[in-house]
Structure formats: C-alpha cells, structure tokens
Amino acid sequence: MARAENKVTAGPASRMVAEMARRLRLRRGWTQEQTGHELGFSAAAVSAMETLAQPASDQMLVKLEEVLGEGLEFFEGSRKYVRLEKYPEQFQNYSLLEQEAVVLRLYATLVIHGLFQTEEYARALIGGGYPPLAEERVEQLVEARMARRALFEREPTTLIEVVLEESVLRRMIGDQGVMHGQLLHLAKCAQRRNVTLQVLPLDCGASGEHAGDRGGMTLVETPEHDHLVYLEPQDESLLISDPAKVSTYAQRYAKIRAQALGPRESLDLIERLAGEHT
Numbered sequence: 001m002a003r004a005e006n007k008v009t010a011g012p013a014s015r016m017v018a019e020m021a022r023r024l025r026l027r028r029g030w031t032q033e034q035t036g037h038e039l040g041f042s043a044a045a046v047s048a049m050e051t052l053a054q055p056a057s058d059q060m061l062v063k064l065e066e067v068l069g070e071g072l073e074f075f076e077g078s079r080k081y082v083r084l085e086k087y088p089e090q091f092q093n094y095s096l097l098e099q100e101a102v103v104l105r106l107y108a109t110l111v112i113h114g115l116f117q118t119e120e121y122a123r124a125l126i127g128g129g130y131p132p133l134a135e136e137r138v139e140q141l142v143e144a145r146m147a148r149r150a151l152f153e154r155e156p157t158t159l160i161e162v163v164l165e166e167s168v169l170r171r172m173i174g175d176q177g178v179m180h181g182q183l184l185h186l187a188k189c190a191q192r193r194n195v196t197l198q199v200l201p202l203d204c205g206a207s208g209e210h211a212g213d214r215g216g217m218t219l220v221e222t223p224e225h226d227h228l229v230y231l232e233p234q235d236e237s238l239l240i241s242d243p244a245k246v247s248t249y250a251q252r253y254a255k256i257r258a259q260a261l262g263p264r265e266s267l268d269l270i271e272r273l274a275g276e277h278t
Helices: 012-028 032-039 043-051 058-068 074-086 089-100 119-127 135-153 166-170 176-190 243-259 263-276
Strands: 103-108 159-165 195-200 217-221 227-231 238-240
Touching: 012 043, 012 058, 012 074, 032 043, 032 058, 058 074, 074 089, 074 135, 089 135, 089 217, 089 227, 089 238, 103 243, 119 135, 119 176, 159 166, 159 243, 166 195, 166 263, 176 195, 176 263, 195 243, 195 263, 217 243, 227 243, 238 243
Parallel strands: 103 159, 159 195
Antiparallel strands: 103 217, 217 227, 227 238
C-alpha cells in the first residue's frame, strides 16, 4: 500500500524517475490509466509512482523502459540507483561494491547470506526481525534483496566463494516448507560454475581451533583489483581498506575455508538436510 511519508522520504533517483515518466507520458498524451494498461499496472500504481507515494519497483522500471524509454535507457540505467535507495542506509555504500565486484568471499554465521536467500526465506527473516517493520517496507526490502541475485548472471562473471556455518542450515526460519525450498536453492547455487560453497561443521572447534569465532565477514575484490573488507555488526556497517587489516582478514578467511567441509561434502550435507524438511 502506498504511504504518504514516502513522498517526503523518496530519494533523488526515485524522484527523477517519477518526473521523467510523467513527462514522457504527457508527451504521448496518455492518461495514467492508458499508461497503466501499456505497462501492465493499474492506474493507481502509475499515480503512486508519479506522486512518490510508492516509488517505482524494479519490475515497473523494466516496463517503463520498454514502453516509454524511447531508446534512451534512462529507466534501465536508473534501476540500480532506485534499488540502492530501498536498502537500509548502512548497506547502501556496500551494495554498489557488491554489484561491481569481480570476487566476493563470504562467511555467514547466523543466517543464509542475502545473495543466496529465497524470496520466502527473506520475507520470513525480514518480517520477523526487530524492530517490527510495516508490511510495505518488508516487501520493499525483499524485492531489493532478490534484485541482488542478478549478480549471478552478470557479465563479466563474478567469482563467489561462500562459507556457511552448519548452524545456519539448521536454524529454522519460517516453516518446514520455507527451509526445504531454501536448502534446495542453496544446493542449486552450489552447482554454479562461478560459486564455491562450503559448510563449516558444528564440531569445527573440537580440535581446539575455530578461525571463524569472531563473526561473519565479506571480502571484496573490485574491478580495479583493490581489496576491501565489509562487516555488518547489528545495524551498523564498517568498510575496511587498510591493506594490513585486509590481509589479516584474508588470512583468517583462508583458515576458515581450510577448516570447512569440501564443496562436495558440503553439497551432500545440504541435500541431506533438505530431505529432513520434506
């Protein structure tokens, strides 16, 4: 549902999209109802987009490009900036790095990493968080999170390495059906040629060593081959560029990977756990 406060909080990208869409619509002499018919949306949805009561969704931007774009690629180019405005503030700077990264090395300790979440899992996770969010905001965040998965199909290909704590796979988010679907999705992702997925077993510390005991991390290699570390404790964020600190995190990540199950063993475990949720 569109909300009045969105008109005040909408970012500059959403405002520019609304203005451009309105101008192009009027230049064609179309009403909002006619435009909605061409886009496959209701007149109310077009009105909400133009007045910023409900900024354009990713799907609407795709249709705006097809119907009103006139070859300018304005709406297509706006997608990543409109999406950026929908993310929590602490995530926005990192999100652009993620979209352009040539290598991502991920370690997730509490929940499935956002890039690998299904829509149902993300909705259960975001909707069940604290403080509680309005349903509209939950859906907005779910949509933005799903849009991140375009990274898997991007050219040039991003190399993605991910280590998940076994406890993440066993922690129930949503219900049995949600977890079944999530684990099957993980198994499918693990078979992508640009993805290496490993599981850090629950008994990792039994030998007296546990390199991942300080929490999750994301290591990023940029197109310029700069190396960065992104941390997100609670609702804060930290982007580390100091070479000495980045090197320490990279060494720690390498140790975590060495202590994890191999890719084949990890896939077997995920598939077995998926079977337990059927």
